[in-house]
Amino acid sequence: MRMSKVVRTAADILFPFVLIFGFYIVVHGHLTPGGGFQGGAVIATAIVLLIAAYGYDAIARRITKDALRNTEALGLIAFIATALVALALGAGFFYNWLAGTGLLFGMPVGFGPNPGDLNTGGTIPLMNLAVGIEVLGALSLIVLYMLSGTQEAA
Amino acid sequence: MKRLAFLTVIIIGILLLWAESDLPRFGDPDTPSRTYVAGEYLERSLEDTGTENVVTAILAGYRGFDTLGELTVVFTGFVAVTLLIRRGGRL
Numbered sequence: 075m076r077m078s079k080v081v082r083t084a085a086d087i088l089f090p091f092v093l094i095f096g097f098y099i100v101v102h103g104h105l106t107p108g109g110g111f112q113g114g115a116v117i118a119t120a121i122v123l124l125i126a127a128y129g130y131d132a133i134a135r136r137i138t139k140d141a142l143r144n145t146e147a148l149g150l151i152a153f154i155a156t157a158l159v160a161l162a163l164g165a166g167f168f169y170n171w172l173a174g175t176g177l178l179f180g181m182p183v184g185f186g187p188n189p190g191d192l193n194t195g196g197t198i199p200l201m202n203l204a205v206g207i208e209v210l211g212a213l214s215l216i217v218l219y220m221l222s223g224t225q226e227a228a
Numbered sequence: 229m230k231r232l233a234f235l236t237v238i239i240i241g242i243l244l245l246w247a248e249s250d251l252p253r254f255g256d257p258d259t260p261s262r263t264y265v266a267g268e269y270l271e272r273s274l275e276d277t278g279t280e281n282v283v284t285a286i287l288a289g290y291r292g293f294d295t296l297g298e299l300t301v302v303f304t305g306f307v308a309v310t311l312l313i314r315r316g317g318r319l
Contacts, residue, residue, distance in 0.1 A: 104279040119283035150303055173278040182280045195279045198288045208299055212306040219313045
Protein backbone atom coordinates (compact mmCIF):
# COMPACT_ATOMS: atom_id res chain seq x y z
CA MET A 75 0.00 0.00 0.00
CA ARG A 76 1.61 3.23 -1.14
CA MET A 77 1.54 6.24 1.13
CA SER A 78 0.90 9.75 -0.15
CA LYS A 79 3.37 11.63 -2.30
CA VAL A 80 4.52 13.75 0.67
CA VAL A 81 5.55 10.67 2.64
CA ARG A 82 7.24 9.10 -0.38
CA THR A 83 9.25 12.24 -1.10
CA ALA A 84 10.29 12.57 2.54
CA ALA A 85 11.37 8.92 2.57
CA ASP A 86 13.36 9.47 -0.63
CA ILE A 87 15.16 12.43 0.92
CA LEU A 88 15.82 10.70 4.25
CA PHE A 89 16.93 7.35 2.83
CA PRO A 90 20.55 8.23 1.89
CA PHE A 91 21.09 10.09 5.16
CA VAL A 92 19.87 7.15 7.22
CA LEU A 93 22.18 4.86 5.23
CA ILE A 94 25.13 7.19 5.75
CA PHE A 95 24.38 7.49 9.47
CA GLY A 96 24.19 3.70 9.84
CA PHE A 97 27.43 3.25 7.94
CA TYR A 98 29.04 5.91 10.12
CA ILE A 99 28.02 4.05 13.26
CA VAL A 100 29.42 0.79 11.88
CA VAL A 101 32.73 2.24 10.69
CA HIS A 102 33.34 4.34 13.80
CA GLY A 103 32.50 1.44 16.08
CA HIS A 104 35.99 1.39 17.56
CA LEU A 105 36.06 5.14 18.22
CA THR A 106 32.60 6.24 19.28
CA PRO A 107 29.65 4.57 20.99
CA GLY A 108 27.97 2.13 18.66
CA GLY A 109 29.26 -0.69 16.56
CA GLY A 110 28.23 -3.29 14.06
CA PHE A 111 24.99 -4.36 15.65
CA GLN A 112 23.63 -0.87 16.20
CA GLY A 113 24.72 0.40 12.79
CA GLY A 114 23.24 -2.62 11.04
CA ALA A 115 19.96 -2.02 12.83
CA VAL A 116 19.96 1.62 11.68
CA ILE A 117 20.58 0.57 8.06
CA ALA A 118 17.75 -1.96 8.35
CA THR A 119 15.43 0.83 9.49
CA ALA A 120 16.22 2.65 6.23
CA ILE A 121 14.82 -0.31 4.32
CA VAL A 122 11.82 -0.43 6.65
CA LEU A 123 11.29 3.28 5.93
CA LEU A 124 11.15 2.54 2.21
CA ILE A 125 8.71 -0.31 2.81
CA ALA A 126 6.50 1.96 4.93
CA ALA A 127 6.45 4.61 2.21
CA TYR A 128 6.18 2.50 -0.95
CA GLY A 129 4.53 -0.68 0.28
CA TYR A 130 5.79 -4.23 0.46
CA ASP A 131 5.24 -5.23 -3.17
CA ALA A 132 7.21 -2.41 -4.74
CA ILE A 133 10.19 -2.84 -2.42
CA ALA A 134 10.27 -6.65 -2.39
CA ARG A 135 10.67 -6.56 -6.18
CA ARG A 136 13.80 -4.40 -5.93
CA ILE A 137 15.38 -5.66 -2.70
CA THR A 138 15.09 -9.39 -3.20
CA LYS A 139 15.16 -11.86 -0.36
CA ASP A 140 17.88 -13.82 -2.16
CA ALA A 141 20.24 -10.85 -2.09
CA LEU A 142 19.58 -10.18 1.59
CA ARG A 143 20.01 -13.86 2.43
CA ASN A 144 23.41 -13.90 0.70
CA THR A 145 24.33 -10.65 2.46
CA GLU A 146 23.55 -12.19 5.80
CA ALA A 147 25.47 -15.41 5.24
CA LEU A 148 28.38 -13.36 3.87
CA GLY A 149 28.50 -11.30 7.07
CA LEU A 150 28.66 -14.34 9.32
CA ILE A 151 31.30 -15.99 7.11
CA ALA A 152 33.37 -12.80 7.06
CA PHE A 153 33.25 -12.60 10.84
CA ILE A 154 34.39 -16.19 11.31
CA ALA A 155 37.00 -15.83 8.56
CA THR A 156 38.52 -12.80 10.30
CA ALA A 157 38.88 -14.88 13.43
CA LEU A 158 40.20 -17.90 11.53
CA VAL A 159 42.97 -15.93 9.78
CA ALA A 160 44.54 -15.39 13.20
CA LEU A 161 44.52 -19.16 13.67
CA ALA A 162 46.29 -19.56 10.32
CA LEU A 163 48.95 -17.08 11.44
CA GLY A 164 49.75 -19.18 14.47
CA ALA A 165 47.93 -17.14 17.11
CA GLY A 166 44.73 -17.85 19.01
CA PHE A 167 41.22 -17.73 17.60
CA PHE A 168 40.06 -14.08 17.54
CA TYR A 169 43.62 -12.80 18.09
CA ASN A 170 43.92 -9.18 17.00
CA TRP A 171 46.73 -9.75 14.51
CA LEU A 172 46.36 -6.44 12.67
CA ALA A 173 46.69 -4.08 15.63
CA GLY A 174 49.89 -2.08 15.64
CA THR A 175 51.39 -3.64 12.50
CA GLY A 176 51.08 -0.54 10.33
CA LEU A 177 48.92 -2.36 7.81
CA LEU A 178 45.22 -1.69 7.24
CA PHE A 179 43.68 -0.39 10.48
CA GLY A 180 47.03 -1.05 12.11
CA MET A 181 48.26 2.39 13.12
CA PRO A 182 49.36 2.85 16.73
CA VAL A 183 46.81 4.80 18.69
CA GLY A 184 47.76 8.10 20.27
CA PHE A 185 47.71 8.59 24.02
CA GLY A 186 45.97 11.46 25.71
CA PRO A 187 42.91 13.33 24.50
CA ASN A 188 42.69 13.10 20.72
CA PRO A 189 39.87 13.06 18.17
CA GLY A 190 40.56 9.44 17.27
CA ASP A 191 42.08 7.92 14.16
CA LEU A 192 39.92 5.76 11.92
CA ASN A 193 42.99 3.76 10.91
CA THR A 194 43.40 1.99 14.26
CA GLY A 195 41.92 -1.02 15.95
CA GLY A 196 43.30 -3.97 13.98
CA THR A 197 40.68 -6.56 13.22
CA ILE A 198 38.01 -4.85 15.31
CA PRO A 199 36.76 -2.53 12.50
CA LEU A 200 36.66 -5.51 10.14
CA MET A 201 34.60 -7.48 12.65
CA ASN A 202 32.32 -4.49 13.14
CA LEU A 203 31.79 -4.36 9.38
CA ALA A 204 31.00 -8.07 9.28
CA VAL A 205 28.56 -7.76 12.17
CA GLY A 206 26.93 -4.76 10.49
CA ILE A 207 26.49 -6.62 7.21
CA GLU A 208 24.97 -9.59 8.99
CA VAL A 209 22.57 -7.63 11.17
CA LEU A 210 21.48 -5.50 8.22
CA GLY A 211 20.64 -8.62 6.22
CA ALA A 212 18.97 -10.47 9.07
CA LEU A 213 16.75 -7.66 10.33
CA SER A 214 15.64 -6.59 6.84
CA LEU A 215 14.89 -10.20 5.95
CA ILE A 216 12.83 -10.73 9.09
CA VAL A 217 10.78 -7.62 8.31
CA LEU A 218 10.34 -8.66 4.67
CA TYR A 219 9.27 -12.19 5.59
CA MET A 220 6.83 -10.96 8.23
CA LEU A 221 5.24 -8.61 5.71
CA SER A 222 5.13 -11.21 2.95
CA GLY A 223 2.05 -12.80 4.51
CA THR A 224 -0.05 -9.64 4.62
CA GLN A 225 -2.79 -9.08 2.08
CA GLU A 226 -2.33 -5.67 0.56
CA ALA A 227 -5.36 -3.62 -0.36
CA ALA A 228 -4.68 -2.18 -3.79
CA MET B 229 -5.74 -19.73 41.21
CA LYS B 230 -5.47 -15.95 41.28
CA ARG B 231 -4.89 -16.01 45.02
CA LEU B 232 -2.16 -18.64 44.61
CA ALA B 233 -0.36 -16.49 42.04
CA PHE B 234 -0.58 -13.46 44.31
CA LEU B 235 0.82 -15.48 47.22
CA THR B 236 3.70 -16.70 45.03
CA VAL B 237 4.57 -13.16 44.05
CA ILE B 238 4.54 -12.03 47.67
CA ILE B 239 6.76 -14.92 48.82
CA ILE B 240 9.26 -14.39 46.01
CA GLY B 241 9.32 -10.68 46.78
CA ILE B 242 10.09 -11.35 50.44
CA LEU B 243 12.85 -13.77 49.46
CA LEU B 244 14.40 -11.26 47.06
CA LEU B 245 14.28 -8.44 49.61
CA TRP B 246 15.81 -10.78 52.16
CA ALA B 247 18.67 -11.70 49.79
CA GLU B 248 19.20 -8.07 48.86
CA SER B 249 20.94 -7.31 52.15
CA ASP B 250 23.79 -9.62 51.07
CA LEU B 251 24.46 -7.70 47.86
CA PRO B 252 27.49 -5.40 47.80
CA ARG B 253 26.85 -1.72 48.28
CA PHE B 254 26.08 0.27 45.11
CA GLY B 255 29.34 1.49 43.59
CA ASP B 256 31.47 -0.56 45.99
CA PRO B 257 34.99 -0.82 44.48
CA ASP B 258 35.71 -4.15 46.19
CA THR B 259 33.11 -6.28 44.44
CA PRO B 260 34.36 -9.28 42.43
CA SER B 261 33.14 -7.69 39.18
CA ARG B 262 35.44 -4.71 39.75
CA THR B 263 38.48 -6.45 41.19
CA TYR B 264 38.73 -9.32 38.69
CA VAL B 265 39.44 -8.14 35.11
CA ALA B 266 37.72 -4.76 34.79
CA GLY B 267 40.87 -2.86 35.75
CA GLU B 268 42.97 -4.92 33.36
CA TYR B 269 40.62 -4.13 30.49
CA LEU B 270 40.70 -0.41 31.23
CA GLU B 271 44.48 -0.30 31.55
CA ARG B 272 45.54 -2.53 28.69
CA SER B 273 42.83 -2.34 26.02
CA LEU B 274 44.51 0.61 24.29
CA GLU B 275 47.84 -1.12 23.71
CA ASP B 276 46.38 -4.60 23.27
CA THR B 277 43.81 -3.76 20.64
CA GLY B 278 44.59 -0.20 19.54
CA THR B 279 40.95 0.65 20.11
CA GLU B 280 39.88 3.76 21.95
CA ASN B 281 36.38 2.48 22.64
CA VAL B 282 36.82 0.08 25.54
CA VAL B 283 33.33 -1.35 25.11
CA THR B 284 34.09 -2.35 21.53
CA ALA B 285 37.52 -3.61 22.55
CA ILE B 286 35.88 -5.99 25.02
CA LEU B 287 33.04 -7.02 22.69
CA ALA B 288 35.07 -7.71 19.57
CA GLY B 289 38.48 -8.31 21.09
CA TYR B 290 38.59 -9.90 24.51
CA ARG B 291 35.18 -11.51 24.26
CA GLY B 292 34.96 -12.26 20.57
CA PHE B 293 33.30 -15.59 21.26
CA ASP B 294 30.43 -13.75 22.89
CA THR B 295 29.92 -11.71 19.71
CA LEU B 296 30.17 -14.88 17.63
CA GLY B 297 27.39 -16.38 19.72
CA GLU B 298 25.34 -13.21 19.35
CA LEU B 299 25.70 -13.38 15.57
CA THR B 300 24.69 -17.02 15.65
CA VAL B 301 21.58 -16.05 17.60
CA VAL B 302 20.70 -13.47 14.93
CA PHE B 303 21.32 -16.04 12.21
CA THR B 304 19.17 -18.61 14.01
CA GLY B 305 16.40 -16.06 14.42
CA PHE B 306 16.44 -15.34 10.70
CA VAL B 307 16.38 -19.06 9.85
CA ALA B 308 13.49 -19.63 12.25
CA VAL B 309 11.46 -16.77 10.76
CA THR B 310 12.19 -18.04 7.25
CA LEU B 311 11.09 -21.56 8.10
CA LEU B 312 7.96 -20.43 9.94
CA ILE B 313 6.64 -17.84 7.52
CA ARG B 314 7.48 -19.16 4.04
CA ARG B 315 4.44 -20.43 2.21
CA GLY B 316 5.32 -23.42 0.08
CA GLY B 317 8.02 -23.41 -2.53
CA ARG B 318 11.72 -23.56 -2.07
CA LEU B 319 13.56 -21.58 0.56
